[in-house]
Amino acid sequence: MKIAYRPEIDGLRALAVVAVILYHAEIHAYGLTWFSGGFLGVDVFFVISGYLITKLILLEIRQRGRFDYGRFFERRARRILPMLFTTMLVALPFAWFTLLPTALTEYARSMLSSVFFGSNIFFYFSTTGYGADTSLLKPLLHTWSLSFEEQFYLTFPFLLVISERYLRKRAPAALILLAAASLSIMVWVSRSDPSLAFFMLPSRAWELLAGALLAHSEIKKGARELPPSSAAFSTAGLLLIVFAFGALDEETQHPGLATFLPVIGTVLVIRYAGALDLAGRLLSTRLLVGIGLISYSLYLWHYPIFSFSRISLVYFSLNDKLIAIALTFVLALLSYKFIEQPFRDRQRFGRKKAIGSMALTAMLLSGIASTVDLKEGEFGRYAHLKSLLADYEPDNEKLLDETWILVDAIKRRAKFEPPDRATKVLIVGNSHSKDLYNVFMTNAGLFTEFGFSRYPMQLADFHQHSKQAGNFFRSAAYRKADVIFVSTRYLRKRRKAGGLSDIEGLESLAKRALLDDKILVVANNTVEFFWDGTKTLYDSLLWQASADNGIANAGFSEAVNQRYFLERNKARAPSEVDEINREIADLAQTYDFTLLKKEDYLCDFSRKICFGATDEGHKAFYDYGHYTMQGAAFFGRRIHQIGWLKPLEEKLSKRR
Structure with a gap:
């Protein structure tokens, strides 16, 4: 017809x-x-x-x-x-x-x-x-x-x-x-x-x-x-x-x-x-x-x-x-x-x-x-790159999947790890809170005074009367927590939160945490590095080394870290990152919460480097700013070495 x-x-x-x-x-x-x-x-x-x-x-x-x-x-x-x-x-x-x-x-x-x-x-x-x-x-x-x-x-x-x-x-x-x-x-x-x-x-x-x-x-x-x-x-x-x-x-x-x-x-x-x-x-x-x-x-x-x-x-x-x-x-x-x-x-x-x-x-x-x-997409296509550095993994999606293993485990158990520690720290935020949870859990022996758990949340969802905020504040994790630790990538506008910004959500969370006598710790905005959507800066430099001479020399890691220092905050406008950090600092003054800077452990400003490569030469990030598991383990050691949590420890000692 x-x-x-x-x-x-x-x-x-x-x-x-x-x-x-x-x-x-x-x-x-x-x-x-x-x-x-x-x-x-x-x-x-x-x-x-x-x-x-x-x-x-x-x-x-x-x-x-x-x-x-x-x-x-x-x-x-x-x-x-x-x-x-x-x-x-x-x-x-x-x-x-x-x-x-x-x-x-x-x-x-x-x-x-x-x-x-x-x-x-x-x-x-x-x-x-x-x-x-x-x-x-x-x-x-x-x-x-x-x-x-x-x-x-x-x-x-x-x-x-x-x-x-x-x-x-x-x-x-x-x-x-x-x-x-x-x-x-x-x-x-x-x-x-x-x-x-x-x-x-x-x-x-x-x-x-x-x-x-x-x-x-x-x-x-x-x-x-x-x-x-x-x-x-x-x-x-x-x-x-x-x-x-x-x-x-x-x-x-x-x-x-x-x-x-x-x-x-x-x-x-x-x-x-x-x-x-x-x-x-x-x-x-x-x-x-x-x-x-x-x-x-x-x-x-x-x-x-x-x-x-x-x-x-x-x-x-x-x-x-x-x-x-x-x-x-x-x-x-x-x-x-x-x-x-x-x-x-x-x-x-x-x-x-x-x-x-x-x-x-x-x-x-x-x-x-x-x-x-x-064949899981392999076929030996990247064997020449893997031969340049021991344990090099070019597949960033595979590295991403690995970073959810510990988080999924804690989600199933729904409790703090380890459970018998006095100070319970609840890490809150988007996928970057997952990174910080991995940082601490891969170095549990260095932070024995704390028990950790994670609650996934976009900060903008803490706006007044939101269903997500209500669920969070009623959760057992929040009620049991001594410390609320925020780690997230801040945006000016969240579509699913009625167009509100993460800064507005942080202010709402700070008010409630103060009311409930919780210690609030906030890590500033995510430090971001240039990447092209599939290859990190680390990957690009290694691929270039492969094309130039087929080897990655002994100074490769140092060269990577120097380049990461130059390319920090290139994934979005540095002015936007800086402005948001200033607003977070203002809120810290108003609501008396502890503000920590991620760049303190991600970079070494005296040496003008940021750690795109760990001390062992492994890739620290699988995209613009999320940590690989090897990167998380390395950053945990850095946090302990430089005493990054000292302001939190001092606040806790005053309460005891």
Whole structure:
């Protein structure tokens, strides 16, 4: 069955894919972030898909009296798989040469999950958040939406056919109930687990069902009639979509109330736009229709191009982004002509030929992915680097994973370690509190007068009446603690804390700690060092030594530490770090808490070095400022050696 072609729908696709591309490119110009809400372009696609697929199914049922499932799934496979598989195959060599073992293993698993349309589930369990910086370095993350849609198409046709056969006039009511159930799940889940609500079908199905209900309404009426007010409605719909793309940003809860803007806007445009109204004419322009026709290829190509560019380049500049966007369009045009169109043509690719080639490619990709996973991404690719220094580990993601072992153990036991010490120290903060916990626990013999535990918390969440703050102050860890020790990376604005800053949260914590007679110790802002997103400064210097002469000489560690001293606080503006530290110092004066400076043990200013390498020559950081386990052990010894905790010890002695 064919549906009457509507160019304005291709125009909508163009608007959606351009918004998504510019959002992922992160275009900053003239003091603005362009298309900061471009992630909502995917929601436009969902509504269009629900509309077109439902209309196709219903027309076939009404005209033929039955629905051909085999033909439907073959058509979906011809539409989705050839380009998806092509993108994966082309990206493979780039993954091989740019991704370190852990990242390559994750890439292989994401590829395997994408082949079998489960990547939304995979990325939910392996990714912290869609908008997170690390997410931009996952080349196949965008395939989550394809898996989401295919999961919908595996179940929805059966439900639709059953409802048409047995419910008949009540079929729309069944769709409404399904949409209402999905909306309820979204509201419930988004409060407790926003990532689950984002990635999973039950909480997002209502968006496709919105398009399905529109299609059902049109089929029931027999024709799409445009009332005199249609121009106003279609224009309003287009404005809603454009507003969402331009005005919303990553601070917006999504899915949530804001998701209604692109969904309702898309429904209005599809329902009311025509050849004579403003929205219909704009969306039917030749340029937008052309972009809409290649929108699927554009969507598939853009994310791996951006991701590998960010991984490979020290700085993904505006010029780099424009080149990446241009390359995306070139590849999309070529793949639309030579892959998409031929595979949709049954004359050129019969059923056996098409299904056979897709099945063989799926087997090939699955075999490659399974092999990489089995080998854990190694294959001896970095043997030459490991031979330069004993115990050198180039894979920073592996080093990161190691740093959570002790923290996960204390989380399971939920008590202070060791338990029989008089002074109980609760370390509070984000991932940098994990680092400080590792510092002390890898040197437990040097700090026998203390027992340590950790409570993960963004300081901004200590704002008044927050649920997280209430849970913290009611926790057994807080009640038992003698000392609250803050170690975190301070930010001016935390999206999930209502836009409040960590400084505001620290002030709230200081007030409460003073009220509860707790000793508050605060480490100042995290000292940060330059890194390119995958390689630390240490790694870059070792790789350069390998390229220059194939050896790392005896003075390598000293050279690394000298360079770290020069590059400190280069991961963000030094002025921002200094200003925040001044504000922390002011709060220390106001609330009489103990302020300690991390740079005292991270650096030796008399020698003009910061310890990117330990005394044994090991890597001290796995990114801009988080400690490796070897780094944590080294910094613990430094803390003991220089008496960094002496101000705390003096305050404790006065209380005894």
